[in-house]
Amino acid sequence: MNISDSEGAGGNRPSAPLLSAVRADVLSVLGLAALPMLAGAFLPWVLLRPNRLAPGDYLRLPPAWAVLMVVLALLPLLAARLLPRLTWLAAGLAVVAVFWVLGLQTRSALLGQAEFARASAAAGLWLSGLGALIAAYGAGLLLPGRSRALAWAWVPAVLGLLLAGHLSGWSVLVEARNEGPRWVQELGQHLRLVGTALGLSTLIGVPLAVWAAGRERVAGAVLGLANAVQTLPSLALLGLLIAPLSALSTAFPALRAAGISGIGVAPALTAMTLYALLPILRNGVVALRGVPAGTVDAARGMGMTGRQIFWRVQVPLALPVWLTGIRQAAVLLVGVASVAALIGAGGLGTYIFKGLQSAAADLILLGAVPAALLAIGVDAALRGLEVWLGRRFGRVG
Amino acid sequence: MTAGSLTVARSGRQRWPWGVLLWPLLLLICLIPGVLPRLLTPLHLGELTPFDPPLWRLTLTHLGLVALSTGIVLALGVPLAVAVTRPKREALRQLAETLVGLGQTVPTFAILALAVPALGFGWQPTLLGLIVYGLVPVVSNGIAGLMAVDASALDAARGMGMTGRQRLVRVELPLALPVLLAGVRTSTVYNVGTATVGAALGAGGLGEPIINGLSQQNTALVLVGAVLSALLALSLDAVLSLFAPRE
Amino acid sequence: MIELQGLEKRYGNSFAVRDLNLEFAEGELTALLGPSGCGKTTTLRMINRLIEPTGGRVLLRGQDTQTLKPETLRRGIGYVIQQIGLFPHLNVAQNVATVPDLLGRPARETERRVDELLDLVGLSPAEYRHKKPAELSGGQAQRVGVARALAADPPVLLMDEPFGALDPLARDKLQDAFRDIQRRLKKTVIMVTHDIDEALRLADRIALMNAGELAQFGTPDDLIHRPASDFVRQFLGEDAALRQLAGRRAGDFAHPSDPSGLPTVEADLNARSALGIMLREGSDALAVTEAGRPIGVLRWSDLQTSAAQIETVMRDKTT
Numbered sequence: 001m002n003i004s005d006s007e008g009a010g011g012n013r014p015s016a017p018l019l020s021a022v023r024a025d026v027l028s029v030l031g032l033a034a035l036p037m038l039a040g041a042f043l044p045w046v047l048l049r050p051n052r053l054a055p056g057d058y059l060r061l062p063p064a065w066a067v068l069m070v071v072l073a074l075l076p077l078l079a080a081r082l083l084p085r086l087t088w089l090a091a092g093l094a095v096v097a098v099f100w101v102l103g104l105q106t107r108s109a110l111l112g113q114a115e116f117a118r119a120s121a122a123a124g125l126w127l128s129g130l131g132a133l134i135a136a137y138g139a140g141l142l143l144p145g146r147s148r149a150l151a152w153a154w155v156p157a158v159l160g161l162l163l164a165g166h167l168s169g170w171s172v173l174v175e176a177r178n179e180g181p182r183w184v185q186e187l188g189q190h191l192r193l194v195g196t197a198l199g200l201s202t203l204i205g206v207p208l209a210v211w212a213a214g215r216e217r218v219a220g221a222v223l224g225l226a227n228a229v230q231t232l233p234s235l236a237l238l239g240l241l242i243a244p245l246s247a248l249s250t251a252f253p254a255l256r257a258a259g260i261s262g263i264g265v266a267p268a269l270t271a272m273t274l275y276a277l278l279p280i281l282r283n284g285v286v287a288l289r290g291v292p293a294g295t296v297d298a299a300r301g302m303g304m305t306g307r308q309i310f311w312r313v314q315v316p317l318a319l320p321v322w323l324t325g326i327r328q329a330a331v332l333l334v335g336v337a338s339v340a341a342l343i344g345a346g347g348l349g350t351y352i353f354k355g356l357q358s359a360a361a362d363l364i365l366l367g368a369v370p371a372a373l374l375a376i377g378v379d380a381a382l383r384g385l386e387v388w389l390g391r392r393f394g395r396v397g
Numbered sequence: 398m399t400a401g402s403l404t405v406a407r408s409g410r411q412r413w414p415w416g417v418l419l420w421p422l423l424l425l426i427c428l429i430p431g432v433l434p435r436l437l438t439p440l441h442l443g444e445l446t447p448f449d450p451p452l453w454r455l456t457l458t459h460l461g462l463v464a465l466s467t468g469i470v471l472a473l474g475v476p477l478a479v480a481v482t483r484p485k486r487e488a489l490r491q492l493a494e495t496l497v498g499l500g501q502t503v504p505t506f507a508i509l510a511l512a513v514p515a516l517g518f519g520w521q522p523t524l525l526g527l528i529v530y531g532l533v534p535v536v537s538n539g540i541a542g543l544m545a546v547d548a549s550a551l552d553a554a555r556g557m558g559m560t561g562r563q564r565l566v567r568v569e570l571p572l573a574l575p576v577l578l579a580g581v582r583t584s585t586v587y588n589v590g591t592a593t594v595g596a597a598l599g600a601g602g603l604g605e606p607i608i609n610g611l612s613q614q615n616t617a618l619v620l621v622g623a624v625l626s627a628l629l630a631l632s633l634d635a636v637l638s639l640f641a642p643r644e
Numbered sequence: 645m646i647e648l649q650g651l652e653k654r655y656g657n658s659f660a661v662r663d664l665n666l667e668f669a670e671g672e673l674t675a676l677l678g679p680s681g682c683g684k685t686t687t688l689r690m691i692n693r694l695i696e697p698t699g700g701r702v703l704l705r706g707q708d709t710q711t712l713k714p715e716t717l718r719r720g721i722g723y724v725i726q727q728i729g730l731f732p733h734l735n736v737a738q739n740v741a742t743v744p745d746l747l748g749r750p751a752r753e754t755e756r757r758v759d760e761l762l763d764l765v766g767l768s769p770a771e772y773r774h775k776k777p778a779e780l781s782g783g784q785a786q787r788v789g790v791a792r793a794l795a796a797d798p799p800v801l802l803m804d805e806p807f808g809a810l811d812p813l814a815r816d817k818l819q820d821a822f823r824d825i826q827r828r829l830k831k832t833v834i835m836v837t838h839d840i841d842e843a844l845r846l847a848d849r850i851a852l853m854n855a856g857e858l859a860q861f862g863t864p865d866d867l868i869h870r871p872a873s874d875f876v877r878q879f880l881g882e883d884a885a886l887r888q889l890a891g892r893r894a895g896d897f898a899h900p901s902d903p904s905g906l907p908t909v910e911a912d913l914n915a916r917s918a919l920g921i922m923l924r925e926g927s928d929a930l931a932v933t934e935a936g937r938p939i940g941v942l943r944w945s946d947l948q949t950s951a952a953q954i955e956t957v958m959r960d961k962t963t
Contacts, residue, residue: 553729
């Protein structure tokens, strides 16, 4: 269709969306967000147990607080209708309120209880939190590009609540306090595992990719292998990689003394490095081979040497895709590292397994939530780096 | 996947791809009682006591979990992808894409573990995790496939008097189908791997020997689970390749 | 056949189409001509309600189209677009059969109809029936597009820059083919175009639009020789008469006479090229042949008649 024909229509052009056109579908997102919040207001928020393993009682919100949550559920919708500029404030307020109420409710539940009593979050809180976060996301869509950061205004507020100790009654934080320095240590171990494996696989993978990209057959083999290994379960791969190591250490006790065995940090790192190698290798080969032949030809025609072509043309053009591979590897590693606890490599997975073994949900959360946040954070940070580098080399995204 | 262009070309369309049978056949051979232990014993990696439940039982449990989750994922994911790609649902689509991106990022094990407090131990949290994780490729490929449908074909369909439902059924879904099926293939194959992690939550399946082996430092046991689950993944991938091209 | 009454489309405060009154006669090809952004596509899409008007009415055989279900309305109107929009997952025959299928026509009848139509648009059914759109050239694809639009034998055909995306050679051939088809089928055709040559060549009438309003409605001769405004004159350009010659056959101007010793041209050659040959050969007459047999002589003065008409009109206007 001839879009230019409907001049002044604007509605057909995605580059200049009419505010009124967007608002209708954002309203549906805000409506969707209100549903779990409304349900959450009437479901139990706190599970109070005499100790961390015993069964307990589910506590609902007092009526006044439930009414407040209902109001907060509807506030973003109302704001979008009446004061669209302030929707972010309404949604942010809802997120902060969920945490604030959680703090109040857990602390009041623990009043007069014995020392080992635990107040955990229950379905009502999770649903309300989910709804509030979706509302904040929807509110972000209403903000014009520059001020989109306002949709994240709740983050410092929640961090503030956390640091001020307002949430200290929440069972997950109680566990965290009990674990204290050990938790920090495991987090550090997790980061170390991921960082070391990523560093090693980058050091090996980058030259290997450059070497393979220039050779038709090798490149084909690398990509075929990478695709095949991707179908393999990571846990199975971890197991498969550990088998030869442990066979070696059984055969040569000297190696065992040097720390090479089927258990501990060394096999975990070996397995993780090999695992991360594949996306780095694959994307490197694809990226280097994806550099348009015409561009390389033009560079050659201008009199660049092979080395100059590589550094000035191929590397900058291949970098974005390559970095995507490194990002994928990093995100994978955060996940694999949490399973590595199983072979005694430590990391946040330690808490997940401990929690699973003792059926302690709070311990699971203590491991799984930071691991999830870590993966999201690593992903976002590397994405940012990609965009920044892409801009530097004249490409966006 | 862009890599596909470089891999060796698959056999011609007319010929029945016998290669597809290789992996299922290997899997079946390994499931014959006594075959795997006999193969592994010479490696001196650890004791292999007779399995209880037997290996074929574990494999069936595993396959059952994957099949059930894939069925539910299809029933949820396709309508979801269709719903968010209708006109004037830009924001809902963005929300779905963001959630799918998060699902891709958050570690599988974390997703599975987080389901335990809600559903307790057993196959239920694993199934939930498999559904959540399996939705990712199906929804994202479904959205990508539906969004890639040529706007002019849709305009022509509308101009010829097709209703919204007819456009969806006759034009959009058939055109999006290859990409969607590729997503189903990815989802199913990845879920074979995810289901092994489910053994840590008491779901049974082929993860059980792996987890037991890792915690007892019995590498032979690990290898049994790893080989079987790898063969299962490769078998499903091969079988599904008959219906769905790789991304 | 189709009547637009005070048709209007506004977006916010701006009008894409404003108070448009037009009548498209049965069996005629009307070109909606104008610069981009003039509202011609919007007008076309309001006829089959792909765009809903904000004011005015569209009457189809005297019936207000708003009283029909949009889908029903569209199934009775052929629709051809610049981007062709064939369904890539269906073969040529299935593409052509789409509307008959939607209308629930029996499969056997449709199959016969598809072959008939492929023949009509100059594609051998045996060769093309089972091809996928991806295997067709642009020109072939749009031939299928035209066949698809004609499949249910609609009395009305809407065409949005149907030949705009083709290369010049394919466009010429398809325009010729379509002119022949139109001579045989006598559909009521409304064709959006920004190409003046195409309009002069194919259209019985031209509705020239500017900024959402009608600038002039008339035959090509009317627009060239009796432009209603400076805009019309400027839009058609100084060489409008030449352009019009391009749309005529040399044979149409020929008079019986002695062709001996003159340069020879085919009767099917367009008159503008014939003029070019006169200039090149330094001759003020050409022998015109049809299928190898001489049919007459084309003189410089024969071509001038239309130019002379312009001059008289201009003189009349200034005095």
